[in-house]
Amino acid sequence: MDIKLFDSELKVMEVLWQYGDTPAKRIAEILNKQVGWKKTTTYTVIKKCIEKGVIERREPNFVCHPLVTKEQVREFETNELINKMYGGAADQLVASLLESRKLTPQEIERLKRLVKDLE
Amino acid sequence: MKVLQTSLSAAVLILAVVVIRTLAINKLPKKTFLILWDIVLCRLLIPFSIPLRMRAYNGPDNISEVLAQEDIIRIVPNTSLQYNTANIVPAEVAKAPSTPSVVSPFVPNWSAFVLVWSTVAIIMASFFLVTHLRCLKKYKTALPVNGYVFNRCLREHPIRRTVQIRQLDTIAVPLTYGIWRPVILLPKIISSKDEWRLKYILAHELVHIKRFDTLRKWLLAAALCIHWFNPLVWAMYVLANRDIELACDEAVVRAFGQTSRSSYALALIGMEEAKIGLAPLASNFNKKAIEERVISIMKTKEATVFSRVLAFILVAVMMLTFAVSLVEAEVEPKSLGLFRKAFGDDVYKYADSINEIAEESAAVVTEDCTIRLQSTIFTDHNVYAIMAVEGELPEDFSISGRIVDPEDTPRIPRWKYMLFGSMEEIGYQKGVRYFLCSATITDWLYIKPQDIDEEFIKAHTNPDSDYLKYDSLKDCEGKTLELTLNLNGSKYILTTVVTNVFTKNIVFYLEPDLYDGYCIEEIMLTPFELKIRGCSREIGEHSKSTGEYSNEWIEPHIRATIVLVDGQEINLDYDDRRLFFYQRHPISVIRNYDTSTGKFYRNWRFSRWELDLSQVAAITVNGITYRVDGQED
Secondary structure, eight states, rough: OEEOHHHHHHHHHHHHHHHHHHEEEHHHHHHHHHHHOHHHHHHHHHHHHHHTTTTTTTTTTTEEEOOOOOGGEEOOOHHHHHHHTTTSSOOTTTTEEEOSSSOHHHHHHHHHHHHHHHO | OHHHHHHHHHHHHHHHHHHHHHHHHHTTTTTHHHHHHHHHHHHOOOOOOSSSOOOOOOOGGSSBOOOSSSHHHHHHHSSSETTTTSOOGGGGGOOOOOOOEEEEEEEOOHHHHHHHHHHHHHHHHHHHHHHHHHHHHTTTTTEEEEOOHHHHHHHHHHOOSEEEEETTTTTOOOOOEEESSSSEEETTTTTOHHHHHHHHHHHHHHHHTTTTTTHHHHHHHHHHTTTTTTTHHHHHHHHHHHHHHHHHHHHHHHOGGGGGHHHHHHHHHHHHHHHHHHHHHHOOHHHHHHHHHHHHHOOOOOHHHHHHHHHHHHHHHHHHHHHHHHHHHSOOOOOOHHHHHHHHHGGGGGGGEEEOOGGGGEEEESSEEEEEEEEEESSSSEEEEEEEEEOOOOOEEEEEEEEEEHHHOOSSEEEEEEEEEEEEEEETTTTTTEEEEEEEEGGGGGGOGGGGGGHHHHHHHTTTOTTTTTTOOOGGTSSEEEEEETTTTTTEEEEEEOOOOOOOEEEEEOOOBTTTTBBEEEEEEEEEEEEEEEEEEEEEEEEEEEEEOEEEEEOOOEEEEEETTTEEEEEEEOOTOOOOOOTTTTTTEEEETTTTEEEEEEEEEEOOOOOGGGGGGEETTTEEEEETTSSSS
């Protein structure tokens, strides 16, 4: 099984692996203390996990049950999904260090030479 | 359209900044450009210009509907100044007042433009916001980072707001979001082990935070949404966003010293390189931008005194231009300029006689339009009024005017003069149409309504006609100019005071030099009359029986002669039997005196002839000559 999880999702899973089945409310409390997330943020991530099929929602009280073990999950290295986020519409309302569009390797080589020339 | 106006004046500023930027991008401190863009932003985003004359809706109280004065209304349409007729109005032009309001063909239908403009603006704004909110949801899932590097960086760049540094695995480049509680997000590809790169990145982002660059980007986006139709604003959006980064880079290089230039540039290029690994799709779209940035970093120098002074001057000039552009938007068009369109250079002789009108009674607000009496010129026989019309003017619009005495009782006729004339459109500026009403006075009292027909109007508005030459509005100062507007079948009245009447005259004020028992105090010559004021000779005696003093005044006999430049003399003598001998220059005389003070006046009114004052050399009164050039004989 090849399950790819983002760091945020891993964080939720870690709580479940540590505490076992946990109500969503409790997870939110723990993560608020641990990483400073708002309740809504935690719920958003839990929802994503349910969509990916790594968490099962059990009623009552929105208890979260992990469907995968720590060993089954491979940490998701940087990949094309980042690109998906920066696909077409980049967020214009933040100050980002670089533009979202990418350069060709040739262009980068040229820039490096430019730095050398101007030194 | 305020937005169009704002966009245009901002466009000039943008062009200026673009030119400065092209010429001196690497010569001036980069922060200069941030300030220049900020000024442009202010111009683009300040939506209002406080009008000098507040024109709020006045409520129904000030819209005097003339319903009670049926007798006036019956006459008025035939004799009125008709909208859009350049010349004298034939009687049949008057329309039934019930014509439904039709959009005037002269007024573009702005509402369609407004609709398109606001739709696009809203679509663009929601694009920005939806993208941002969607991303924000992900930013929130970022995890905190720990490490001495981060803490040290935060210590080195103290900022009043609490700054959080977090890590997110779904972003490719570092970014900062949040204006009041800023968060720096680092991609996972940068680990805390990358210390040399990290210190630059954090320094860069902290400068952004310190300078409220996120807020700046929001404002830039807002300006773009509002002024989407202006290509120069798009140019500004692109360039200003670049300049934010350039200014930030400059601050980082200055902070780390000149030697850091290449390592900082290479750090940025390294980040670009790392991005390539993340995605197969590459484009050269921002080639220019990154190249500009690298060059800019490599050319960063310590600011010289010269560049600082230059930057200061540029900013000052820009501020001034901005202030001027703001004020210009506020100032109402000069009435002088409007009158010039009608009079040509002749207007300058009336310059001191232009009355700017501020009275509330001089504006009419209806559902469709606002009509305001903006300014007037009164001359001896003529009334010129500029009307400013905002909104849609109904086609059946007509206007009539008269001069009334506000103190008259209803029993006595309430008006003194009817006005005959025309109305023409003389200008359009900033959504306001300007009309000039020019009218000649005529003495209402002498005319029966049934006598007013086309021929009559032609005869009495002909400037060559000798009609009423001896009447002057000068004698009506303080009376009221009343314009009746016919709009969609309703009548509205605009009023203003007759004042500051322009009259041509030659006046001599004399020392009260008593001789032969009487004195002359003032001699005034106008094109249509000679007026002499003075004091009569007194004969008094004490009654022998009662001892009471009784007196009588003996009016002086006055011989007056007007001497023209060519030597011709016009004798204005008259005898007490009121027989006038000078047929070539017929006159009528009005005279009166005050029985208690003996003050008298005597007016020689020129009947059917007019005097060209420029041809007058002197006036001789009872043997004494008063020369126009001031020399005494």
